[in-house]
Amino acid sequence: MSLSARLGIVFMKGLAHVPLPLLRGFGYVLGRILHSAAVPRRRVVDKNLAACFPDKSEAMRQRISRETFVYVAQSWLDRSWLWHAPREVVERRTKLVGAPADIDEVLNGTTPLILFAPHFYGLDAAATSLTMRTPRESTTIYTTQRNPMIDDWVRISRARFGNVKPLNRVDGIKPIVAALRKGGMLYLLPDMDFGRDQSVFVPFFGVPAATVPSLSRFSRLGRAKVLPVLSRVTREGYDIEVLPAWKDFPTDDAVADTALMNERLAGYIETMPSQYYWVHRRFKTRPEGAPSIY
Template sequence: MNKYPAPEFSARFLLPKYWGTLLLVAFAYLLSLLPWKLQFAMGKALGRAAIRLMPKRRKTMIRNLELCFPNMPAAEREALIKANIDNTGLALFETGMAWYWSEARVAKHVSFEGLEHLDKLRAEGRGVLLVSVHSLNLEFGGRACGLKLSGMGVYRPNNNPCFDYFQFKGRTKGGHEMIHRKDVKTMLESLRKGRVLWYAPDHDYGPRRHAFAPLFAVEQACTTTGTSLLVDETDCAIVPFTVVRNDDNGHYTLTIREPLVDSFPKHDPEAGARVINKVVEESIMAAPDQYMWLHRRFKTRPEGQPSLY
């Protein structure tokens, strides 16, 4: 089994072109040392300041919410936008928490629900496709997950090799291993061996290996059919999980939801895309203000249809 090799620190990372990256990583470390309530206040302030410098991202966020929830009252949508901006700023702090906090400090802020579902599947020796969405606290969720189980995560190396070094170290701190996102062979091998594979099928990954399926009020959302490939080839169980920050005191609940065992449509990628988008919807609605609405989720359209942005 070929897991993604750990990047090594290079002396070239000390060159001026990487100083900004080193400062960012050091800044995240120092922030992680602060009390949670101070981090929370600073995170909200950072989000509100940063969004002013990213008008295109704000426009994307607003458009995504309009597309997904066209009947949502304007006041409710505006409140959701404000909360999402706050949580976007807090994501930097939650990344620092994930990469630098001790296990003891992480454990103080996390509770778990539904672990019995995983225990049963592991006792059966069945592979588990742990399906998440790109919530803004996903980095912290991955670290918290490592307190109870180790698995393999689908990994996209960062284009900046210096940042990739620190990102990889952070994401494997809880005992996880990484598989390159294009290494389907290793994904299949790990699932066949009864391992846990962390997978996030909620983004628009483009026209390769895709189907158009409903997502909220958007009737044709470009959806990866990779989920169907993994299930068809390994007979793994799909296990949705969510990570939700419950309050301003920094308590998170990691919930393992009811597995889809033998109920996911086989050898029908389009039906599979419809089912997985329902899973995605339920996961997002666990805390819609904590989801990554900044992503252009509906950028890929069926041939001949105009852009939604």
């Protein structure tokens, strides 16, 4: 296991020097192979798309399914240069998009801030792009990888630029809230299903989805603004779109806040449906008595 992990890391370091068009071409071929070969995961994608886009034709959903596997492969290979290429390469290939005032709020602000970063395939590019351009302390939450070598590689790579403090999920909420109240920034990916005990059921594309209410709770406890950050794969690298801060958020109702989060997320996904993380079993936890989607 350690040898294969070591070889994989060496392989990724080597890819960091491959020209981007060639790397993306490799990713395209790999993604098409994965779509054909990874049958169980393809079924998850197809079930997700059928549940969320019942009005789209089967042909359109199949096109999205094929494209999403290409983005899976391309974004994973892109971590080679995101995590190992020189700083100037990463800066050139990641572009911040949005109103100057909103971008300045992220990079130079001093008030507590949560970046709502949905699971688009470019989420690592967005995190790296922002932390390398700001002196602000940034906190991110991660889940420990099974292989210690891979865990160290991922954790160190995500913190290679800027003032980044990775926190494990098992560390609890206290260090996260403390960092926010000191004027820090939290890069948060809350569009996840962590099981019945840690989630609330709210609609996602009209389907009840177990969703962690952490965006509302961290925002309230940390007295923090929420700004969405959307990552988009482009031919030149990535566009990192910073949207305006949500107004009147959070409220005293975490369930209503989480429902609003999913509603707005659905609107973001509609703009680039192939780039969302459909390979995840988004509906794995079902309401009592509801049949499995998968």
